[in-house]
Amino acid sequence: MKATKxxxxxxxxxxxxxxxxxxxxxxxxxxxxxxxxxxxxxxxxFGVLYALSWFSTVLLVPILLLAGLAHAALVLNRNRLARWR
Known part of the structure; x- marks a missing residue:
């Protein structure tokens, strides 16, 4: 869960x-x-910083959030499977 955080x-x-x-x-x-x-x-x-922050918000933030969600789901699923074995 460290990677997700x-x-x-x-x-x-x-x-x-x-x-x-x-x-x-x-x-x-x-x-x-x-x-x-x-x-x-x-x-x-200031304009360069704003443009870079806009691009990172539009391009990177959704990717990071989706990757974090997918990682959390995989870890949770792996833990559930380990309990059933």
Missing amino acids: RMVTAALVMATAYLVLHLLGGRGYVGMLSGTLAGGPAGMA
């Missing part, structure tokens, strides 16, 4: 980072992806 914790950390950056207004600084720099170098760094 690590996967779920990682997913929650990524989602929380995205939420914090979104609440701080990071969406307005993502224009650097199209070449329009708003806010100078600090704005560019």
Whole structure:
């Protein structure tokens, strides 16, 4: 179950980072992806962090949660089978 907790914790950390950056207004600084720099170098760094956190939330968080759920189900099933033998 240690692996399950690590996967779920990682997913929650990524989602929380995205939420914090979104609440701080990071969406307005993502224009650097199209070449329009708003806010100078600090704005560019903020926009890159926001974009990376968005991509990780969209791509990695669902995978980690599903993998954690599948791992927990397999461990539970293995433990049930071991009791019946």
